[in-house]
Structure formats: C-alpha cells, structure tokens
Amino acid sequence: MIDARIGKQIKEYREKIGLTQEQFAEKTGLTTNYISTVERGASFPCCEKLITILNTLEVSANAIFCDVLTHSNTYKSSSLSDELSTLSPKAQKYILQIV
Numbered sequence: 001m002i003d004a005r006i007g008k009q010i011k012e013y014r015e016k017i018g019l020t021q022e023q024f025a026e027k028t029g030l031t032t033n034y035i036s037t038v039e040r041g042a043s044f045p046c047c048e049k050l051i052t053i054l055n056t057l058e059v060s061a062n063a064i065f066c067d068v069l070t071h072s073n074t075y076k077s078s079s080l081s082d083e084l085s086t087l088s089p090k091a092q093k094y095i096l097q098i099v
Helices: 002-016 021-028 034-038 047-057 063-066 079-084 088-096
Strands: none
Touching: 002 034, 002 047, 002 063, 021 034, 021 047, 047 063, 079 088
16 A cells, blocks of 8 residues: 555654654644554545645655655765765755755
8 A cells, every 4th residue: 555655654754853743743733643644554645734744854755755656866876875864854954055
C-alpha cells in the first residue's frame, strides 16, 4: 500500500528530528490521532496538510515519496551530499545557506 510507505517515511523523519507524535501534532496544528493514522498508512493527507507536514519536517516531497516514485532526482552526487544527508534537516538547511 502506497500510503503505508509514505507514512513510514513521515514517521522516520519525525523521529529523526526528535519529535513525539504529540509534539509534531502541536507544531503542525493537526491532531495526534490524525498524525498516527497518516503514519500507519490508514489515511493520506490532503494537499494542504501534506505541505504542512513537509514544511514542519523540513524535507522535500522527494524525500517522503522516494519509496513510491519510479523517477526522481538524485541529489547524492558526491561525498559532500552523503555527509549532508546524515545531518538534521535544520543543519542541512543552515549548511546550504552558507554554501
């Protein structure tokens, strides 16, 4: 199921930035129950809510949809890209602003 793979990615990025479902729900203005259903793949967010989720996670749609898209851009073209991918989204954004 596509929704489950997308939900799994959302959960992984949420956990990567160290937020509980409750904290994430508060930051997005969505309910904890809604976040849970999305992460389990039981529902799929409408466009506006998906944008809110992506912006709160500070990730691209490509990062979330990587498991379901057959064609996407590859940004890992160097060892620098590999190193950047290990950083938090906030740290990545900071480094890219400097560069």
